[in-house]
Amino acid sequence: MISARIGLCEDDPDLRSVLTRALRAEEFDVRATITGHEAVEVFSASAPDLLVIDIGLPDADGRDVCQALRTHGVTAPVLFLTARDALSDRLAGFHAGGDDYLTKPFALTELIVRVRALLRRSAPATPTAGASGLWLDPAAHAVRCGGQLAALTPTEFRILAALAARPGDVLRRRELTSAAWPDGAIVHANTLDTYIGRLRRKLDLLDGAQHIDTVRGVGYVLR
Amino acid sequence: MISARIGLCEDDPDLRSVLTRALRAEEFDVRATITGHEAVEVFSASAPDLLVIDIGLPDADGRDVCQALRTHGVTAPVLFLTARDALSDRLAGFHAGGDDYLTKPFALTELIVRVRALLRRSAPATPTAGASGLWLDPAAHAVRCGGQLAALTPTEFRILAALAARPGDVLRRRELTSAAWPDGAIVHANTLDTYIGRLRRKLDLLDGAQHIDTVRGVGYVLR
DNA sequence: GGGTCACATGACAGCGACCTGACTGCTCTC
DNA sequence: GAGAGCAGTCAGGTCGCTGTCATGTGACCC
Numbered sequence: 001m002i003s004a005r006i007g008l009c010e011d012d013p014d015l016r017s018v019l020t021r022a023l024r025a026e027e028f029d030v031r032a033t034i035t036g037h038e039a040v041e042v043f044s045a046s047a048p049d050l051l052v053i054d055i056g057l058p059d060a061d062g063r064d065v066c067q068a069l070r071t072h073g074v075t076a077p078v079l080f081l082t083a084r085d086a087l088s089d090r091l092a093g094f095h096a097g098g099d100d101y102l103t104k105p106f107a108l109t110e111l112i113v114r115v116r117a118l119l120r121r122s123a124p125a126t127p128t129a130g131a132s133g134l135w136l137d138p139a140a141h142a143v144r145c146g147g148q149l150a151a152l153t154p155t156e157f158r159i160l161a162a163l164a165a166r167p168g169d170v171l172r173r174r175e176l177t178s179a180a181w182p183d184g185a186i187v188h189a190n191t192l193d194t195y196i197g198r199l200r201r202k203l204d205l206l207d208g209a210q211h212i213d214t215v216r217g218v219g220y221v222l223r
Numbered sequence: 224m225i226s227a228r229i230g231l232c233e234d235d236p237d238l239r240s241v242l243t244r245a246l247r248a249e250e251f252d253v254r255a256t257i258t259g260h261e262a263v264e265v266f267s268a269s270a271p272d273l274l275v276i277d278i279g280l281p282d283a284d285g286r287d288v289c290q291a292l293r294t295h296g297v298t299a300p301v302l303f304l305t306a307r308d309a310l311s312d313r314l315a316g317f318h319a320g321g322d323d324y325l326t327k328p329f330a331l332t333e334l335i336v337r338v339r340a341l342l343r344r345s346a347p348a349t350p351t352a353g354a355s356g357l358w359l360d361p362a363a364h365a366v367r368c369g370g371q372l373a374a375l376t377p378t379e380f381r382i383l384a385a386l387a388a389r390p391g392d393v394l395r396r397r398e399l400t401s402a403a404w405p406d407g408a409i410v411h412a413n414t415l416d417t418y419i420g421r422l423r424r425k426l427d428l429l430d431g432a433q434h435i436d437t438v439r440g441v442g443y444v445l446r
Numbered sequence: 447g448g449g450t451c452a453c454a455t456g457a458c459a460g461c462g463a464c465c466t467g468a469c470t471g472c473t474c475t476c
Numbered sequence: 477g478a479g480a481g482c483a484g485t486c487a488g489g490t491c492g493c494t495g496t497c498a499t500g501t502g503a504c505c506c
């Protein structure tokens with residue numbers, strides 16, 4: 001699968017750098033911009049698959065940047081970043097349009113999960129986990145297989161999302177841990193094993209197949 | 224695919240005529256209305272797949288029309304037409320649950336592009352609430368199931384309408400809260416729980432089935 | 447085979463999210 | 477003012493998610 005192109009617009013140098021590196025670490029093709037005007041110029045010329053835009057840009061409101069891009073025919077979903085104290089329910093309307101927002105401060109893992117969820121939603125025709133027959137449904141917080149559906153807890157969902165993001169690739173234990181738990185969280189080594197076991201049980205009830213393989217000494221892989 | 228039904232509300236005869244013909248030329252099934260009251264009457268009776276509403280209607284503000292339709296259970300995305308440079312209008316439009324904006328004057332091709340984008344984005348998320356066996360009855364402020372009918376209070380209706388707008392999707396608590404209460408309203412976290420409980424009791428009396436599921440740590444889902 | 451290690455699995459306690467019934471206050475109508 | 481109905485809060489109970497532990501199992505190396 002070709003990596004998704006993500007357009008980023010964030011004026012704070014530190015945050016911009018962190019976000020860019022975090023997204024690139026997840027194999028995304030990131031193009032970072034600093035001002036709203038730059039974002040409109042760059043992304044209307046070559047539309048990315050998803051936009052991550054800070055609401056509080058110095059030269060323009062992030063929502064106006066979005067609006068301007070929409071008038072240029074850019075239909076990619078947008079993930080807004082907003083300060084918690086500036087958050088109000090007025091942003092809720094964006095959900096109906098398929099967009100999303102994240103309040104600062106946020107865990108990078110949360111950003112990654114949201115980004116993947118938005119990308120998945122905007123490309124509903126793309127099977128999520130390759131040939132595994134599994135279908136991650138972020139809207140339902142569940143996994144589908146055939147007509148069956150299994151509800152997942154938040155932690156189970158994050159782990160399976162990380163695996164499904166790169167089907168066929170072996171994900172190291174530390175990669176999975178950092179994807180499922182916030183940075184700095186201390187989780188017992190065995191905790192991941194337990195969750196893998198729970199996921200396997202739920203997936204097994206769906207179609208009786210083995211979806212998550214163990215790669216001894218390395219990690220796990222979704223096939 | 225059956226052509227999408229588009230509800231148009233525009234008082235200016237020239238613009239109405241141009242828009243109607245342009246959309247029909249794109250194979251859309253257009254129903255044009257002139258006043259806000261007519262729009263509410265017509266489109267709450269037979270909800271289209273998308274609404275195009277002028278903000279500056281003579282008898283009502285387009286945002287109020289949108290708001291009224293939302294409380295009638297109409298969940299279709301809305302494209303507002305508005306005068307240029309009206310930032311406050313934009314924000315207020317999103318308050319009303321609108322999904323996109325177009326500032327006059329605009330190119331017809333822009334309109335078409337964004338209509339298609341909105342339809343594309345909303346398509347997977349808008350099966351009718353009938354899939355759950357429940358039917359929202361805005362006129363009676365009630366919910367029907369089979370031949371049974373349960374009266375709902377206004378707040379209960381708004382919550383159920385929000386859930387029914389996206390059956391199968393988990394709605395976060397904050398989404399439901401912002402859908403059921405006005406912006407800025409401070410409601411105790413537990414209040415939503417209480418209303419969910421009341422709704423469950425009423426729905427349970429209709430057919431004895433469990434309609435609203437809890438997704439722990441996330442929100443609620445109508446199935 | 448025997449030892450070691452990594453992983454699998456079932457059980458469990460803590461905790462927080464959620465559920466529920468009861469209650470108060472408010473508004474509207476008569 | 478009385479009554480009815482709705483909205484919102486509270487307290488206490490229940491339930492499920494989470495993370496950990498103990499123990500079992502299988503892979504690998506010698």
